[in-house]
Amino acid sequence: MSEAEQTSVGSLKSLSPDELGKLTALAQISAALSRADGGFFEVANTLLDKLLETLGAERFAVLLEPPNEELSLFRSLNADGVCTDRFEYSSTVVSSVKETGEPLVTLDAMGDQRLSTAVSIQLTGARSVMCVPLQGTGLLYVDNRLSAGIFREAELSLLTILADLFSAALERVRNVDRLEAAYAALRASQEETVTRLAAAADWRDTDTAQHINRVGEYCAHLAAWAGCSDEYVEEIRMASKMHDVGKLGVPDAILLKPGRFTDEEFQTMKRHTTMGGKILEGSNSPLLQMAHRIALSHHEHYDGSGYPLGQKGEDIPLEGRITSICDAFDAMCSKRVYKEAYPLDKVFGIIKDELGKQFDPKLGQLFIDNRAEVEKIMGHFSNTAHLTSTN
Numbered sequence: 001m002s003e004a005e006q007t008s009v010g011s012l013k014s015l016s017p018d019e020l021g022k023l024t025a026l027a028q029i030s031a032a033l034s035r036a037d038g039g040f041f042e043v044a045n046t047l048l049d050k051l052l053e054t055l056g057a058e059r060f061a062v063l064l065e066p067p068n069e070e071l072s073l074f075r076s077l078n079a080d081g082v083c084t085d086r087f088e089y090s091s092t093v094v095s096s097v098k099e100t101g102e103p104l105v106t107l108d109a110m111g112d113q114r115l116s117t118a119v120s121i122q123l124t125g126a127r128s129v130m131c132v133p134l135q136g137t138g139l140l141y142v143d144n145r146l147s148a149g150i151f152r153e154a155e156l157s158l159l160t161i162l163a164d165l166f167s168a169a170l171e172r173v174r175n176v177d178r179l180e181a182a183y184a185a186l187r188a189s190q191e192e193t194v195t196r197l198a199a200a201a202d203w204r205d206t207d208t209a210q211h212i213n214r215v216g217e218y219c220a221h222l223a224a225w226a227g228c229s230d231e232y233v234e235e236i237r238m239a240s241k242m243h244d245v246g247k248l249g250v251p252d253a254i255l256l257k258p259g260r261f262t263d264e265e266f267q268t269m270k271r272h273t274t275m276g277g278k279i280l281e282g283s284n285s286p287l288l289q290m291a292h293r294i295a296l297s298h299h300e301h302y303d304g305s306g307y308p309l310g311q312k313g314e315d316i317p318l319e320g321r322i323t324s325i326c327d328a329f330d331a332m333c334s335k336r337v338y339k340e341a342y343p344l345d346k347v348f349g350i351i352k353d354e355l356g357k358q359f360d361p362k363l364g365q366l367f368i369d370n371r372a373e374v375e376k377i378m379g380h381f382s383n384t385a386h387l388t389s390t391n
Contacts, residue, residue, distance in 0.1 A: 048075045055158070056150045057128075057142045059087055062166065063094065064138035072138070089141050092118035093131045097139050103132040105156040108148035132160050135167040191238050194287065198241040210381045211330055212241040217377045218326035218367075219319075225366045226322070235290050240323045242291035243298045246276025258338045273299055273308045290319055298323040301358045321360040325351065325367050328358070333378065344375070 052060050052075055062073040074086045092115060097104050106112045109126045126143040128150040133139045140163050144150050198212045220237035228236075247255060250272050254265050261269060276295030280288055297311065297320025304312030306324075316324075332347045342350075348368055355361040367374065 048073065052077050055142060055155055056144065056147075058144040058146060059089075059142065061087070061089055061141040062134075062138065063089075063141055064134070064170075068137065068170070088120075088124055089143065090115070090118065090120040090124050090126050090129060092120045093126075093129055094139065094141060097131045097133055101133055103130070103156055103160055105130045105151050105153065107151070109143075110148070130156055130159050132156070132163045134163050134170070137167060137170050139163070140166065191287075194238055194242055194291065198245060211334060212244075214330050214377060214381045215243065215323065215326050216241045217381065218329065218374065219322050221370070221373060221377065222322050222326060222363060222367055223319075225370055226363060228318075235287055236294075236319050236322060239287055239290035239294055239319065240326065242276070242280065242288075243294050243323050243327055244272060244276065245279055245291075246272035246274065246295055248279070249275040260338075270299070270307050273297075293317045294319050294323050296320070298327055300324065302360050303357050306358070316360075321363055325359050325364055329367070329374075 048060050048062075052058075058077050060073075060075045063069075064072045074084060076083050076085060076087055090109070093104060093109075096114075106115060106129050109115045109118075109121045109129050115121050115129075124143070125145045127146065127148040128144040130142045130151045131139055140159055142151070142159060195212070216237045219240040220233050223233045223236050250269060254261070254268055257265065273296055277292055280292035280295055283289055283292070294317075296308065297317050300306035300309065300311045300316045300320055301324075302313060302316070302321070304310055311320075314321075329347060329351065332342045332350065333344065335341045348371060351359060351364055352368060355364045
């Protein structure tokens with residue numbers, strides 16, 4: 001053991017049990033606040049109970065200024081244990097610390113010339129009081145109305161260290177809030193762009209943009225039924241709306257043709273997948289990266305007979321296999337210039353017949369098994385989809 005370590009151990013041995021208890025409480029709070037995220041107030045609430053007992057305090061408050069004042073904490077010891085009821089504190093002490101920015105401790109508030117005439121001291125009956133500022137955010141207030149002489153410089157030092165820990169934790173939470181707000185704004189802007197671009201493509205060959213909304217909802221629900229993460233579910237809800245963005249490059253004469261395509265026209269139509277891939281490629285956004293994969297793969301077939309790459313089975317991206325089912329379902333249920341809507345029973349029958357052929361068998365069966373929920377989604381976005389159940 002080094003000389004420094006020996007000195008440290010010797011110093012710890014010289015501490016009284018009470019002093020060691022205070023250090024232990026501080027270490028616990030420090031460790032918890034360093035790990036805590038946006039829920040650190042819940043952590044602090046629990047640990048303040050122990051700090052109350054360690055300091056010999058009767059009441060403890062974390063008093064925060066706007067915009068965080070609603071998050072202020074109040075902890076009190078009473079005959080029944082610790083409670084969280086808000087209590088009246090000395091406004092004189094609080095105002096003094098706010099004005100000077102300096103910590104305050106008094107052994108006997110009633111006899112302290114600085115405080116003895118303060119109405120708030122008389123009203124609260126505070127005897128031992130400590131108060132320290134939180135950096136630009138509020139302050140910590142501790143008192144005991146039963147005994148004088150409880151708080152000294154050692155306790156004030158402990159409270160000052162705790163104030164620094166709270167300040168650091170508050171700043172970390174504020175930074176997280178700022179980042180989350182910025183991300184939410186960016187995400188909203190990105191989603192609006194996606195929706196507008198998808199709608200521009202969709203309006204060219206459908207009567208309404210509800211097709212992309214239905215496909216998005218079907219895909220999100222099917223992903224959830226398949227056990228995908230919440231993040232994936234929300235990603236595919238938006239990304240799948242871009243599946244036909246490549247149709248922006250298909251001539252109207254082909255896209256809106258009421259009859260069957262010639263072989264040449266069909267080859268042109270099939271290129272909307274690669275066109276969509278070109279439009280969406282190269283982005284750093286996870287949302288647009290998924291949209292790129294969907295645009296390229298939503299016409300691939302599970303048995304390898306699809307286009308544009310002839311991918312097979314699970315070589316087709318999961319989001320492509322999901323969108324393939326949902327897009328085909330909605331297309332069959334919707335009226336277009338070249339066809340009437342199919343009845344629901346017929347549509348679900350086609351999906352069942354195509355399990356393992358056009359569609360992923362497990363995903364397709366999940367879609368069929370959740371028919372009631374599918375129909376609810378259809379009904380919610382029902383502009384062009386039909387709810388007829390018979391052939």
